[in-house]
Amino acid sequence: MKGFYLLICCILVVFLSLNLKSEGAIVSDDCEACHAIYPGMMEEVALAKSKYKYLLDDSLCVDCHSSSDNATIKILGGIKVPIVHNTLPPVKQLAGGNFYYVTKDDRKGHNLGRIVSMDKKFKGFPPGYDRKADLSTIGYNPEKPLTCSGSNGCHGNRNVANPFEAIRGSHHAKDKPIDGTTTAKSYRFLKGVKGYEDDEWNQNASAKKHNEYTSDIDKLCANCHGKFYKKDFTGEQSPWFAHPTDIFLPDKGEYAKYLKYDPDVPVARQKVFSSPSEEVKPGEDKVTCLSCHVAHGSQYDSLLRWDYDNIYAHEGNKKGCLMCHTRKQD
Amino acid sequence: MSYKKTRLIYITILLFIIVCSSVNGQVKGRCKDCHTMHYSYEGEEVTYGNQKGPFPVLTKGGCIGCHGQNPSGTENIVVIGKTRIPQVLHNMENGDLAGGNFYYVADGYNPDYTKGHNVKGISLQEYPPKNVPPGFIGGVLIPGGTNPSYWPSTQQLSCAGTYGCHGNRTIENPYKSIYGAHHEKDTIIDGETVGKSYRFLFGIVGKEHEDWEYQATNSNHNGYKGSNHYDSINTISYLCGECHAKFHAHPNLGGINAVSLNGITWTGHPADVGFDFVHGGFVGSEYQGYTTYNLEAPVAFENPTGKEKIIDENSIVMCLSCHKAHASNYLHILRWDYSKISTETLGQGCLICHTKKVGK
Numbered sequence: 001m002k003g004f005y006l007l008i009c010c011i012l013v014v015f016l017s018l019n020l021k022s023e024g025a026i027v028s029d030d031c032e033a034c035h036a037i038y039p040g041m042m043e044e045v046a047l048a049k050s051k052y053k054y055l056l057d058d059s060l061c062v063d064c065h066s067s068s069d070n071a072t073i074k075i076l077g078g079i080k081v082p083i084v085h086n087t088l089p090p091v092k093q094l095a096g097g098n099f100y101y102v103t104k105d106d107r108k109g110h111n112l113g114r115i116v117s118m119d120k121k122f123k124g125f126p127p128g129y130d131r132k133a134d135l136s137t138i139g140y141n142p143e144k145p146l147t148c149s150g151s152n153g154c155h156g157n158r159n160v161a162n163p164f165e166a167i168r169g170s171h172h173a174k175d176k177p178i179d180g181t182t183t184a185k186s187y188r189f190l191k192g193v194k195g196y197e198d199d200e201w202n203q204n205a206s207a208k209k210h211n212e213y214t215s216d217i218d219k220l221c222a223n224c225h226g227k228f229y230k231k232d233f234t235g236e237q238s239p240w241f242a243h244p245t246d247i248f249l250p251d252k253g254e255y256a257k258y259l260k261y262d263p264d265v266p267v268a269r270q271k272v273f274s275s276p277s278e279e280v281k282p283g284e285d286k287v288t289c290l291s292c293h294v295a296h297g298s299q300y301d302s303l304l305r306w307d308y309d310n311i312y313a314h315e316g317n318k319k320g321c322l323m324c325h326t327r328k329q330d
Numbered sequence: 331m332s333y334k335k336t337r338l339i340y341i342t343i344l345l346f347i348i349v350c351s352s353v354n355g356q357v358k359g360r361c362k363d364c365h366t367m368h369y370s371y372e373g374e375e376v377t378y379g380n381q382k383g384p385f386p387v388l389t390k391g392g393c394i395g396c397h398g399q400n401p402s403g404t405e406n407i408v409v410i411g412k413t414r415i416p417q418v419l420h421n422m423e424n425g426d427l428a429g430g431n432f433y434y435v436a437d438g439y440n441p442d443y444t445k446g447h448n449v450k451g452i453s454l455q456e457y458p459p460k461n462v463p464p465g466f467i468g469g470v471l472i473p474g475g476t477n478p479s480y481w482p483s484t485q486q487l488s489c490a491g492t493y494g495c496h497g498n499r500t501i502e503n504p505y506k507s508i509y510g511a512h513h514e515k516d517t518i519i520d521g522e523t524v525g526k527s528y529r530f531l532f533g534i535v536g537k538e539h540e541d542w543e544y545q546a547t548n549s550n551h552n553g554y555k556g557s558n559h560y561d562s563i564n565t566i567s568y569l570c571g572e573c574h575a576k577f578h579a580h581p582n583l584g585g586i587n588a589v590s591l592n593g594i595t596w597t598g599h600p601a602d603v604g605f606d607f608v609h610g611g612f613v614g615s616e617y618q619g620y621t622t623y624n625l626e627a628p629v630a631f632e633n634p635t636g637k638e639k640i641i642d643e644n645s646i647v648m649c650l651s652c653h654k655a656h657a658s659n660y661l662h663i664l665r666w667d668y669s670k671i672s673t674e675t676l677g678q679g680c681l682i683c684h685t686k687k688v689g690k
């Protein structure tokens with residue numbers, strides 16, 4: 001009889017695993033793995049102080065997606081959890097980068113309130129912020145810190161001010177297809193953004209295995225950095241006044257030579273891919289904010305994917321800017 | 331040492347020289363030294379000198395931002411990383427480069443508009459009649475096409491483009507006209523592209539002195555292309571003539587009658603005319619007295635090398651024999667103070683060529 005129960009358990013585990021793989025939503029019978037690992041999380045709070053029974057707020061995001069070591073994926077209750085904040089230098093950081101770097105230098109990441117204090121230079125104002133470009137009905141409030149989600153953040157519903165409320169339930173909701181209709185059905189819970197999610201968050205990215213982006217991601221960035229997106233500031237092709245984004249990678253000149261996808265210089269696709277492609281198609285694929293930047297934090301100033309101080313033209317370099325600007329490789 | 335080994339060494343040395351020279355004019359170094367990605371740093375707009383952006387092609391300050399980085403500064407060649415940037419606007423004593431120095435006409439620095447070209451971003455447009463180029467003829471043939479049919483009275487001179495000197499002058503937008511030239515391989519200056527043209531003056535050929543004639547010598551200088559037969563449009567004087575057509579005898583421009591009486595008596599100082607073309611011939615002429623290349627009165631050659639030291643009948647008088655291109659400390663962008671040139675100023679100014687005008 002024991003064997004029978006064991007078999008049932010095994011089938012259940014396999015089922016859950018398959019379910020996880022196909023849906024992505026967190027399904028686990030080990031609630032406490034996520035909800036009770038940090039002090040206070042499961043403490044009931046007076047209804048007068050909160051509309052929620054438990055103390056659940058923005059800290060939960062950071063607590064769950066942080067690690068005190070350098071691993072960038074951890075397992076909680078059998079679930080793979082992507083780490084966006086290591087307290088040690090991350091090894092094989094994920095697609096969004098890592099908030100570890102902003103704890104060392106303001107210029108190297110977004111100043112997430114739960115991790116670091118407000119940026120001393122910007123004092124809460126996102127560079128290039130343009131309220132007209134911020135599609136949130138509430139808008140960014142520079143008086144308050146940057147949050148993971150909500151109107152002062154990136155993830156979840158940006159029409160909701162409370163960070164937890166903005167993303168509440170998404171981890172347990174049906175999340176396929178990624179059509180942007182709900183937070184759960186949005187790329188990385190960035191509501192409205194479509195894309196293809198690598199099952200390891202690009203931890204082992206290659207030309208053949210990686211996230212696939214769409215231009216939705218640029219529009220999301222533009223909510224807070226609209227000035228860098230608007231054509232009346234960036235100019236029009238030839239000559240540009242600022243580096244353009246959400247434009248087709250030209251299919252002529254030096255750009256036509258970027259043909260094999262490099263996860264260090266991603267492009268956006270016009271439609272959502274069902275699987276990653278190692279091919280770059282100039283004239284069809286687009287330059288995206290993420291072609292040069294990461295979302296959370298990087299080793300380099302301005303959250304760049306590479307050290308702009310050390311990109312040299314015509315000296316044999318082939319990486320960074322020169323992946324697209326191939327003529328400067330020679 | 332065997333013949334084969336010797337030959338191999340020579341070939342290696344030759345290849346090394348070719349490789350080294352092949353990247354000489356092409357801008358090298360860090361992207362960030364010349365370009366800013368979002369016209370933003372630390373959340374604020376960035377300005378360069380008096381220039382307010384954003385600037386085309388993501389440059390730090392456009393043409394003048396790079397080539398006129400500090401008008402009151404004392405650097406005529408700014409070195410940033412591996413990039414050496416000639417300054418056309420600076421205040422270095424005895425540091426004017428071959429083209430001169432816009433400092434003499436730059437607003438904010440006690441300008442004298444009679445001393446230079448009034449380029450947008452440096453000076454205001456000149457008042458009429460000098461708001462348009464003296465001697466301008468519309469529709470003349472230029473490399474890649476034709477001049478505009480007329481020069482609009484409110485159109486100010488720019489560095490490049492249709493209403494400028496550098497770049498492809500058939501393209502009006504200054505930045506489009508010169509786009510990509512700084513990154514082009516320019517081993518051979520054949521005028522085929524902007525990048526492969528002398529100083530990015532489209533269609534013009536010549537030999538570029540590596541320090542833009544700073545501390546040039548009479549055997550190491552710019553090599554200017556001239557033509558003695560008015561049969562080519564790739565000379566430096568033809569470029570001047572594209573805007574000042576009535577001062578050039580090329581049939582595409584003002585024609586011989588613009589500067590002479592039926593080609594016999596000069597009514598205007600000729601350009602693109604060789605010493606062997608003078609009336610009565612070179613031998614015995616006063617021009618025979620100009621024997622050694624003088625940086626104060628440079629001459630052009632059919633096939634310039636920049637190493638010419640000897641002046642002879644093959645030397646060609648050009649616009650730049652008397653004028654500078656950008657601005658000088660003298661009236662009409664001259665290389666010398668014309669008011670002080672007399673028959674007593676032997677070896678100076680006009681008398682460098684006109685050697686027999688010396689007082690007895």
